[in-house]
Amino acid sequence: MKTLILAGGKGTRLWPLSRELLPKQFIKVFTDRSLFQRTVERALLFSKPKEIFIVTNKEYKFRVFDDLNEIGINIPEENVLLEPIGKNTLPAIYWGLKTIEDYFGDSVVAVLPSDHAIEVNDEYIEAFRKAEKLAEKYLVTFGIKPTRPHTGYGYIKPGEKISIDGKFMGYLVDEFKEKPDLETAKRYVESGYYWNSGMFMFRTSVFMEEAKKHSPEIVRAFEDGKNIEEVYELAPEISVDYGIMEKTEKAAVVPLNTYWNDLGSFDAVYEALEKDESGNAVRVSGFKAKYINIDSKNNLILTERLTATVGVKDLIIVDTGDALLVAKRGETQKVKEVYRRLKEENDERAIVHRTAYRPWGSYTVLEEGERYKIKRITVLPGKKLSLQLHYHRSEHWVVVRGTAKVRVGDKEFILRPGESTFIPAGVVHRLENPGKVVLEVIETQIGEYLGEDDIVRLQDDYGRD
Numbered sequence: 001m002k003t004l005i006l007a008g009g010k011g012t013r014l015w016p017l018s019r020e021l022l023p024k025q026f027i028k029v030f031t032d033r034s035l036f037q038r039t040v041e042r043a044l045l046f047s048k049p050k051e052i053f054i055v056t057n058k059e060y061k062f063r064v065f066d067d068l069n070e071i072g073i074n075i076p077e078e079n080v081l082l083e084p085i086g087k088n089t090l091p092a093i094y095w096g097l098k099t100i101e102d103y104f105g106d107s108v109v110a111v112l113p114s115d116h117a118i119e120v121n122d123e124y125i126e127a128f129r130k131a132e133k134l135a136e137k138y139l140v141t142f143g144i145k146p147t148r149p150h151t152g153y154g155y156i157k158p159g160e161k162i163s164i165d166g167k168f169m170g171y172l173v174d175e176f177k178e179k180p181d182l183e184t185a186k187r188y189v190e191s192g193y194y195w196n197s198g199m200f201m202f203r204t205s206v207f208m209e210e211a212k213k214h215s216p217e218i219v220r221a222f223e224d225g226k227n228i229e230e231v232y233e234l235a236p237e238i239s240v241d242y243g244i245m246e247k248t249e250k251a252a253v254v255p256l257n258t259y260w261n262d263l264g265s266f267d268a269v270y271e272a273l274e275k276d277e278s279g280n281a282v283r284v285s286g287f288k289a290k291y292i293n294i295d296s297k298n299n300l301i302l303t304e305r306l307t308a309t310v311g312v313k314d315l316i317i318v319d320t321g322d323a324l325l326v327a328k329r330g331e332t333q334k335v336k337e338v339y340r341r342l343k344e345e346n347d348e349r350a351i352v353h354r355t356a357y358r359p360w361g362s363y364t365v366l367e368e369g370e371r372y373k374i375k376r377i378t379v380l381p382g383k384k385l386s387l388q389l390h391y392h393r394s395e396h397w398v399v400v401r402g403t404a405k406v407r408v409g410d411k412e413f414i415l416r417p418g419e420s421t422f423i424p425a426g427v428v429h430r431l432e433n434p435g436k437v438v439l440e441v442i443e444t445q446i447g448e449y450l451g452e453d454d455i456v457r458l459q460d461d462y463g464r465d
Helices: 035-043 058-070 089-104 122-134 182-190 204-214 216-224 228-234 240-245 266-272 332-344
Strands: 002-007 052-057 080-083 108-113 139-144 155-164 167-177 194-203 251-256 281-284 290-294 300-303 306-310 315-319 324-328 355-358 361-368 372-379 387-389 393-401 404-408 411-415 420-423 429-432 439-447 456-459
Touching (some): 035 058, 080 228, 122 139, 122 167, 194 204, 266 300, 281 290, 300 306, 393 404, 404 420
Parallel strands (some): 300 315
Antiparallel strands (some): 139 194, 387 429
């Protein structure tokens, strides 16, 4: 079995925890593993690293490889497919399956979203083995047995039972249902419908044949495009559900009886996290972060600083240092409207987090004003920033941890903890970590303009413009 992981979604529904350049699949919501890392670990149950393929946005390339390196998984670089723009799930899945078929021939492929929380147990493994057999003839999806009526999920109506050698495998899909209102959801649950998990099992030859029948425009786009940019210009923006699964007569569903949560809202995050004796789900992160509860119940608290609540209940409170969200539980589907408004206003806080990840490490904005900005820069061992200059700002670097190799103009020198240097505006410079431990530098920027686009790269190890 091969595996295709979908990791291209934007961070709109969990703002400000997620951002456009740090979507939820790369956030460590529960443990020291991101959702993407946990998905890769699930994929390894059935596939070798060379048999795992990832479709992601080109902006997330280095985030993907950083996450893989952190858990010691070596997936070949050519297995990571970079979409020039997001066009929903059908183009991503078609490209991934086509690539797998080119590499390995006709194959059975598990298709996994990278931003769900799933408990792996014996029933999970058994369901995937059943789906692997059904995929010889059917396009298989996985149905989650509902624990309660839920208005945030799509539903699947099971039809005729499918058995192989007398053993029950799943059902033909009678109908896919859109997200319902509460009364309709109750009726679906009572009638034995399943939640639509968004996970699939496809044999590439069966999928390609059904794509030709039901979404020929996708097939034409991949035949007519000379490169992937042209392919994605031609391809329609459409989900695999609308494009194929709801049209095909070969759809089958395998029941999956395990914990599953698509984490599609902060209400879903609250459901997934452990609660204290007051029903509060609390996650604190960051230096000296702490939560104090005074008579508060049934809240979700995600914070990076000292946070106290007094006499409140049923709230969502998310503090990321540069943004604060306070919402009523049950209303968090509307958070994407906050993201939309920020995008309309060209506010960078819709796109980038206070901590931004780069191929060489990361930086965190600690403080900023009208003519200054203070960052903590973290450079991984053996990595270096681009050779660059800035027209509108000067910079002052102070080494806090590790050893820095610095170029300023024509001079190169070493800085150790407590030592510093100054880079005037317009001067070519570079920061490098030649050591074996993480390098941390405090950078103070001063100038008329402090935007991230005031960077002229003269040389870069990572192929950036």
